[in-house]
Amino acid sequence: MRRAWLLCLALVMLGACTADGDRPGVIVLPGMVESIPYDSHDRNSVTGQTLLLPPEGTVPYGFRPFAYGPGVEEAARAGRELANPILVDGAAMESHLRAGQEGYDIFCTVCHGPAGEGDGPIIGRFPNPPSLLGEHALGMADGHIYHVIFHGQGLMPAYNAQIREEERWRIVAYVRSLQRAATATGSAGADEKASAPLASSANAVVEPESVEDPNTVEGGAS
Numbered sequence: 001m002r003r004a005w006l007l008c009l010a011l012v013m014l015g016a017c018t019a020d021g022d023r024p025g026v027i028v029l030p031g032m033v034e035s036i037p038y039d040s041h042d043r044n045s046v047t048g049q050t051l052l053l054p055p056e057g058t059v060p061y062g063f064r065p066f067a068y069g070p071g072v073e074e075a076a077r078a079g080r081e082l083a084n085p086i087l088v089d090g091a092a093m094e095s096h097l098r099a100g101q102e103g104y105d106i107f108c109t110v111c112h113g114p115a116g117e118g119d120g121p122i123i124g125r126f127p128n129p130p131s132l133l134g135e136h137a138l139g140m141a142d143g144h145i146y147h148v149i150f151h152g153q154g155l156m157p158a159y160n161a162q163i164r165e166e167e168r169w170r171i172v173a174y175v176r177s178l179q180r181a182a183t184a185t186g187s188a189g190a191d192e193k194a195s196a197p198l199a200s201s202a203n204a205v206v207e208p209e210s211v212e213d214p215n216t217v218e219g220g221a222s
């Protein structure tokens with residue numbers, strides 16, 4: 001009896017030796033070999049077409065819709081209604097600002113310059129970007145700056161696809177820290193449409209460590 005079992009087992013194992021390329025050989029439990037779902041581009045007997053648009057009103061998992069459309073009015077509304085959510089966690093501010101600087105250096109410095117003076121390497125090759133230390137940007141609420149990152153503004157492109165939600169708020173906090181540093185050194189508001197690197201550039205570069213006190217961070221969106 002035992003030898004019969006061994007013989008059966010050996011036959012099954014030998015059967016598996018017929019596997020080659022796409023042919024799996026002898027399949028003992030076929031349930032997981034044959035795929036039940038339709039392939040994306042197959043026709044299907046229920047709806048005809050397998051690949052469909054998502055039903056209206058649904059959002060992808062993990063995606064949070066932004067309740068503000070593009071445009072100046074929506075930007076102002078975002079400024080009035082949104083507060084920077086990362087400011088509540090004062091203890092983490094240092095790491096938020098460090099991450100904000102990283103994001104800023106990657107996405108914003110090329111146009112607005114390392115300290116926000118509007119003197120990025122792009123000047124002269126693109127309509128010169130405004131200084132983020134100018135009166136206008138200083139007067140923008142946090143939510144408004146967030147909106148500019150999300151939807152862009154005028155010639156500035158939208159960055160919502162490249163920068164994730166928390167990252168955007170971190171960059172907003174970092175822009176605020178650049179503005180505070182510049183205000184402290186007296187260079188803020190001086191040159192709204194800077195078109196060349198300013199002499200005070202080096203002084204305005206902020207070290208995140210110097211602004212870690214959460215009490216010095218403005219709420220902004222009031």
Ligand code: HEC
Nearest residue numbers: 107108111128129130136137145148149153154155156159
């Ligand atoms: C391709 C160049 C470019 C990049 C990159 C860029 N900006 Fe801008 N940004 C501009 C220009 C140009 C304007 C002026 C747009 C207008 O009003 O026509 C502007 C305007 C702004 C304003 C409004 C300033 C004001 O006084 O009206 C803010 C705030 C701002 N940018 C922040 C950012 C941040 C933060 C980033 C990085 C996430 C960024 N920008 C990346 C070109 C750029």
